[in-house]
Amino acid sequence: MKLWIAFWNILGKDLRTYYLKPPNLSWGLIFPLAWGGMFFIKSGSGLGSIAELLPGVVAVSILFGTTSMLAVTVTFEKKNRSFERLLLAPIPFELLMLAKTSGAICFGMLNALVPVLMAALLTDLAGVNWSVFTAAIFLIAVSSTFLGLLIAVAVSEIFEAQTLSNFFRFPMMFLCGLFFPIALLPVPLQAISWLLPLTYGADLLHGTVHGSHRLPLALNLTILALFCLALFTLSLHQIRRRWIA
Amino acid sequence: MPAESQPAIAVSRLSKSFGAVRAVAGVDFTVGAGELFGFLGPNGAGKTTIINLLTGLARPDAGTIRVGDIDCTARPRAAQHLLGVVPDESNLYPELSGFDNLCFCAALYGLGKKERQTRAEELLAAFELSGAAARKFAGYSKGMKRRLTIAAGIIHRPAILFLDEPTTGIDVASARRLRQLIAQLNQDGTTIFLTTHYIEEAERLCRRIAFIVEGRIVGCDTVANLLEPEREKYGLLVVCSEGMPAQPGLRNLQDKLAAAFPDLAFTIPAPEQLRVEAAAPIRVAPLVRFLEEAGIEVAEARRLRPTLEDVFVKITGLGREIMGREKEKRGNGG
């Protein structure tokens, strides 16, 4: 009970002070709209292409939505030392970090909702397997958040967190099969693709939205879940090593 | 073992280095339950590092830490429900109001909503911040920030409170009120571990004091015991209104004084001041006569009671000027 009071208050404070602020909310709306619009116009094949584009736009929205927030909720709070307050609180470290990252996970999932709603207005999404789609969105949000956490922990300045996450985010847009199939990449790059969690997430989304996927959906879900676990464990290990040294 | 007889904190052979810097070099001490224990040392002595080690914010290289009956060496976070920490810098959330900051800190310790709000209001009133309760922390003055940070450290009523230089950066009146509050908390049963570089503060507040220099404890005892050897000494402060020479004349004057009064020891703590120490009562008249003949007008000569500063200087071998004095540091806040 006491632990959950702490958990909800940490999450609630982050939501109120960071996520639900107008600049972040509008970023969460505008970013997916801009990406969606750009690829829609570029593809030039009319409303029929929306279903093909949706997985990529959803994935990219989650990726950017989640990773950009950790620089603030973690790196900034570490820098101004308010993070020490959390480290001093009598809560298990794992629960503390879950509370600290849940906001980004929710924010990422909300980001995903924007292109989905847009697409639902413009085209027929009746064929989508919504339960797997939701699970995919959740796991993509979790794995991207924990990737962001790992980055946020590796640096000490906010701008470093932004730069370092771009170093991962932009290549991932092309390497993870968001907008064109991995098979079109040179073979060495394909090998890198399979090392990135978003590849499995994107495969899941493509599979649920328009039926073309490379790995069985259950396998994708499992691998993605394992990535989440590994990234979380690694981040916690890094925090212990670097910040409680 | 009953809780009464068990120390609140017991530390043995504690060490911590940062690269080549040995911040804490094998420190042993205990703090009794309900005690107000002071750590007194100059900048960089290792005070904050020790607090970080004791509160689980840093891991020791060697040594053991026990808080109550909890072995914090093996389980560094196991005692955190017992601890309250007021860090040396204010580290609350700039974007939250004073009231919300306090409620949030209370929530971290699992306090229910009603209780959080009641305690936050009480503390805001006690720290004279009720008027600023709804304002963002970012807009607080330095002294207000300090006071709210202290309130945040005690809102969950910790059994052991760590105060890292609580009065640094706040004005003299606020510092006095704060010391009253710290004494009150201690009377109400809170064990307090306080670091400071104000000697008078340590002397006025603490029952027991450890002197720390370069990561080592060079002396640790009750204030009364520390002062005991100094009581055998006699001291006099001569304040001159004019005629005190500047260097190199000053050196010359000291030499002449030493030659004329071989039983007395002279130091110049400030311009216009002459400090005299001796093992027997000091006769004032010959001294004043000597100074006046040297063209120095004596305004006042007053007997010095032994202070902790004397003890500190003797034990640490450091100069008097090393440690801060509150009057030099009038803050702008509060």
Ligand SMILES: Nc1ncnc2c1ncn2[C@@H]1O[C@H](COP(=O)(O)OP(=O)(O)OP(=O)(O)O)[C@@H](O)[C@H]1O
């Ligand atoms: N994170 C760190 N990295 C490197 N060196 C450190 C770190 N923390 C402390 N030190 C060094 O350890 C020594 C002790 O520092 P500490 O902050 O404990 O001193 P202090 O007694 O609290 O001083 P002050 O009165 O200035 O607050 C200093 O030499 C400091 O530079």
Ligand SMILES: [Mg+2]
């Ligand atoms: Mg310090």
